[in-house]
Amino acid sequence: MVAAPRCPLLPPPRSVDLAVIGAGVAGCTVAAALRLDGWSGSISLLEIGRGSGGRCATRRSRLDPELQVNHGAPFFNLRASTPPRLIDPLAESGSIARYTEVIRSLNGDGRIDDPIVDGFSEGALWSGNGSMDALCQGLLAIATADQAPTELHYSTLVRHLEPNGQGSALRWTLRDSTGAVIGEARWVVLSGTLLAHPRCQMVFDWDAIPLEVAAQLRGDPKLQMAQRHLAGMKAQASSNLLLTLPTATAQHWLKQPWRILQCDDSAQQRWGLRRISLQALPSGRAAVVVESSPAFARQHQDVYGSRSSAALLLGAKPPAQAEAAVLDALEQALQGALQLPTEGAERQLMRWGAAFPEAPGLPQNLMLCSESAIGFCGDAIAGDGFGRVEGALRSAETLASQLSALL
Numbered sequence: 001m002v003a004a005p006r007c008p009l010l011p012p013p014r015s016v017d018l019a020v021i022g023a024g025v026a027g028c029t030v031a032a033a034l035r036l037d038g039w040s041g042s043i044s045l046l047e048i049g050r051g052s053g054g055r056c057a058t059r060r061s062r063l064d065p066e067l068q069v070n071h072g073a074p075f076f077n078l079r080a081s082t083p084p085r086l087i088d089p090l091a092e093s094g095s096i097a098r099y100t101e102v103i104r105s106l107n108g109d110g111r112i113d114d115p116i117v118d119g120f121s122e123g124a125l126w127s128g129n130g131s132m133d134a135l136c137q138g139l140l141a142i143a144t145a146d147q148a149p150t151e152l153h154y155s156t157l158v159r160h161l162e163p164n165g166q167g168s169a170l171r172w173t174l175r176d177s178t179g180a181v182i183g184e185a186r187w188v189v190l191s192g193t194l195l196a197h198p199r200c201q202m203v204f205d206w207d208a209i210p211l212e213v214a215a216q217l218r219g220d221p222k223l224q225m226a227q228r229h230l231a232g233m234k235a236q237a238s239s240n241l242l243l244t245l246p247t248a249t250a251q252h253w254l255k256q257p258w259r260i261l262q263c264d265d266s267a268q269q270r271w272g273l274r275r276i277s278l279q280a281l282p283s284g285r286a287a288v289v290v291e292s293s294p295a296f297a298r299q300h301q302d303v304y305g306s307r308s309s310a311a312l313l314l315g316a317k318p319p320a321q322a323e324a325a326v327l328d329a330l331e332q333a334l335q336g337a338l339q340l341p342t343e344g345a346e347r348q349l350m351r352w353g354a355a356f357p358e359a360p361g362l363p364q365n366l367m368l369c370s371e372s373a374i375g376f377c378g379d380a381i382a383g384d385g386f387g388r389v390e391g392a393l394r395s396a397e398t399l400a401s402q403l404s405a406l407l
C-alpha cells in the first residue's frame with residue numbers, strides 16, 4: 001500500500017473497467033479505438049487540464065468568447081504511408097480537415113523563404129477543424145457514441161497509483177494529492193509520462209515518482225523496466241509567447257504571405273525562436289504563437305507563466321518580473337526577426353516543460369504490462385510518429401488493439 005491518507009467523507013469510489021490518465025490525443029484515441037473495436041466496458045478519462053487536448057489544446061477565454069488560440073501543435077502531419085485508422089472517421093465527422101495554410105521559413109538574415117524539412121511539415125497535413133481541440137473532441141465523440149459508458153473528469157490530477165490484489169483480482173486505486181480516492185479501475189492506461197518521470201518531483205515537489213512506487217509494490221520486472229525507460233527519457237521544453245493582436249495591429253500581420261513560419265538553424269541561433277504561427281480571429285484580430293528554440297527554453301527553465309497548468313494547480317505565483325523579462329525577450333526577438341508591429345497586443349507566457357520527447361522512446365514491447373493490468377501510449381512511445389501527434393495516435397491505436405484482446 002502507498003502511504004496516503006484515506007478520506008472517510010468521500011462517496012464510495014467509482015469502479016471502472018479502464019481508467020485512462022490524460023485526455024490528450026493518445027488518451028482520447030485509446031478510448032475511441034476501443035469503442036471502434038466494439039468494446040463496451042466502462043472507461044474513465046482523468047485529466048489535469050480544464051478540457052481535452054493536452055499539447056493539442058486550444059486556449060479559450062470566458063471573457064472573450066471569440067478568442068481561440070492553438071497554443072500547442074497548430075497542425076499535424078502523417079508521414080507513414082498508412083494513416084492511423086481513426087483518421088477516416090474523424091475526417092468524415094468533420095472533426096479534422098486538411099491543413100492548407102501557407103508554410104514558409106525564416107533564415108538568420110530575416111529572409112522569408114521556401115519551407116524547410118523540420119519533421120512536422122512533411123507528408124499529409126491535417127488540423128482540428130476550426131481549432132486544434134476539435135481533434136480530441138472528435139475522438140471523444142467516438143468514445144462516447146452509442147451511450148458507451150465513458151466518463152470525463154477534468155481538473156483532476158492523479159497523484160497516486162495504488163495496486164491492490166493479485167491476478168484477476170488486481171484493482172488499481174487512483175488518488176489525488178490529498179490521498180483522497182478518485183476512483184478504482186481494473187486496468188489503467190498512462191497516456192503521458194508525468195507519473196513515471198522525475199520531473200513530477202521537480203514540478204510538484206512530490207516525494208516519490210508514483211509509477212516507481214507502484215512498480216515496486218507490484219514487483220513486476222516488466223513494469224519496473226518500463227518505468228525506468230520512461231523515467232530516463234529527456235524532453236525539449238518550449239517557452240511560448242502568445243500574442244492577441246487588436247484589429248489595427250493584426251491587419252499588418254494578416255497581409256503576410258504565410259501562416260506558419262519555420263525558423264531555420266541560423267534564425268534559431270540569432271533570435272531564439274523555433275516557429276511562429278499566425279492565426280486569424282474573428283473581427284479582424286489575430287493571435288500569434290511564438291515558439292522558442294530549445295536553447296531559449298533551457299535558459300529560462302524556471303519561468304513557467306502565471307496562467308500555466310503548473311501555476312494554477314500549485315496555486316503558485318511565479319515572480320512577475322521574471323515572467324515579464326521572458327515575455328519581453330520573446331517579443332523583442334519577434335520584432336527583430338519580422339519587423340512587424342505588436343502595439344496593443346495582450347501577452348501571455350505558456351511554458352511546455354516537456355514539449356518534445358527525445359529519442360529513444362519507450363520500446364513498443366514495454367507498452368503493455370498485462371500482469372500488472374497497465375499500459376502506456378503517447379508520443380513518447382518509440383515508432384512511427386515518435387514525438388508528434390502521429391505517434392500519439394498510432395501508439396494509442398496499437399495499445400487499444402492489444403487491450404481489446406485482453407479486456
Ligand SMILES: Cc1cc2nc3c(=O)[nH]c(=O)nc-3n(C[C@H](O)[C@H](O)[C@H](O)COP(=O)(O)OP(=O)(O)OC[C@H]3O[C@@H](n4cnc5c(N)ncnc54)[C@H](O)[C@@H]3O)c2cc1C
Nearest residue numbers: 022024025026048054055073158192355378379388389392
Ligand atoms: C508548442 C508545441 C508545438 C507542437 N507542434 C507539433 C506539430 O506541429 N506537429 C505535431 O505532430 N506535433 C506537435 N507537437 C507535439 C504534439 O503536440 C504531441 O506529440 C501530442 O500532442 C502528444 O499527445 P499525447 O496525448 O501523447 O500527450 P499530451 O498531449 O501531453 O497528453 C497527456 C495528457 O495527460 C495529462 N496528464 C498527465 N499526467 C496526468 C495526471 N497525473 N493526471 C491527470 N492528467 C494527466 C496532461 O495534462 C495531458 O493533457 C507540438 C507540441 C508543442 C508543445
